[in-house]
Amino acid sequence: xxxxxxxxxxxxxxxxxxxxxxxxxxxxxxxxxxxxxxxxxxxxxxxxxxxxxxxxxxxxxxxxxxxxxxxxxxxxxxxxxxxxxxxxxxxxxxxxxxxxxxxxxxxxxxxxxxxxxxxxxxxxxxxxxxxxxxxxxxxxxxxxxxxxxxxxxxxxxxxxxxxxxxxxxxxxxxxxxxxxxxxxxxxxxxxxxxxxxxxxxxxxxxxxxx
Numbered sequence: 622x623x624x625x626x627x628x629x630x631x632x633x634x635x636x637x638x639x640x641x642x643x644x645x646x647x648x649x650x651x652x653x654x655x656x657x658x659x660x661x662x663x664x665x666x667x668x669x670x671x672x673x674x675x676x677x678x679x680x681x682x683x684x685x686x687x688x689x690x691x692x693x694x695x696x697x698x699x700x701x702x703x704x705x706x707x708x709x710x711x712x713x714x715x716x717x718x719x720x721x722x723x724x725x726x727x728x729x730x731x732x733x734x735x736x737x738x739x740x741x742x743x744x745x746x747x748x749x750x751x752x753x754x755x756x757x758x759x760x761x762x763x764x765x766x767x768x769x770x771x772x773x774x775x776x777x778x779x780x781x782x783x784x785x786x787x788x789x790x791x792x793x794x795x796x797x798x799x800x801x802x803x804x805x806x807x808x809x810x811x812x813x814x815x816x817x818x819x820x821x822x823x824x825x826x827x828x829x830x831x
Contacts, residue, residue, distance in 0.1 A: 624742045624759045625659055633749030636661050638669040642772045644764055645738035652727045652771055655736040656779030659744075667788035668828055672745050674780045675795045675823055676756040678703065678773050679815035680743075682803075684766070686810035695766035696810075700803060702774055707800045711793035713786055717778040727771045729778050739764050741772055753820045755812075794826035795819075 628634055639659035645652065658665070685696030702721035709720040718724055730736055742759040760769060777796070781789055799822045808814045 624757075625744065628744055628746065628757055629662075635747045636663070637745040637747065637754065638665045638673045639742070639744040640673065640776075642741040642743070642776055643736045643738045644741065644768050644772060645736045650725065652768065653730055653736055653738075654727060654772060654775035655730045655734065655738075656776060657732075659742075667784045668791060669745065670780050670784050671788050671792045671795060671828060672754060672819070672823060673743070673756075674777055674792055675799060676745055676754070676815070676819040677743055677758075677776050678796070679799060679809060679819040680756045680758050680812070681769055681773050682809050683811055683815035684769070688810075692766070695770060698767075699770045699773060700800075702770065703796065703800055706774070706777065707797050711777070711781055711789055711796065713781075713789055715778075715781055717781060718774055721774045723771065723774055727775065729775050732783075741769070753816060755816045756819075791823075791826055791828050795822045795828065798822035798825045 625639060628636055639661060641657045641659060643655040643657070645654065682696060682699055685692040685699070687693050687696070702723065705721045706717050711717065718727060718729065739761045741761065741764060744757045745754055746757055747754050780792065799818055802818055802822065803809055807818060809818055
């Protein structure tokens with residue numbers, strides 16, 4: 622049984638949005654990425670895609686505690702990428718890969734382009750007993766922290782390309798709040814912290830989860 626099937630069959634778990642982020646093999650110095658939505662048994666709203674983006678960022682960032690100098694290096698790089706994005710802003714037509722300073726290192730394939738590679742699977746979920754949303758994340762062996770960091774930028778860019786203007790504004794505000802919280806010293810290096818940061822930022826930005 623695959624990752625998504627296990628979640629679908631779990632009692633008391635509702636799936637709000639899901640996607641696979643494929644990491645391809647580097648060619649001509651650039652790492653290709655592809656973003657593909659997974660089909661669910663419910664209509665996925667634009668705001669659900671925003672939730673996917675903010676949870677994906679915080680759940681990747683949670684893997685890099687500051688007390689571990691080796692991991693913190695990757696966390697600093699990821700925060701640097703997001704700083705560039707937040708500084709320029711997320712708008713319709715934004716080139717977030719360029720804002721993150723990664724134009725020479727990665728590219729995002731179009732929705733109709735196929736890519737062979739390693740698939741990162743992520744699902745925004747709500748469990749029966751939980752008040753807030755969370756994310757289930759499956760990162761395959763062989764995807765290293767630099768590639769995982771690039772995948773965050775790929776996800777944000779892909780979402781910006783597919784959601785409406787009001788949702789893009791919500792994504793921009795949510796990412797700004799997360800960036801502010803982390804800059805003020807908020808804990809982010811645990812799954813609970815990742816969940817809290819994403820949900821708090823989404824609400825502060827004016828989002829309403831179901």
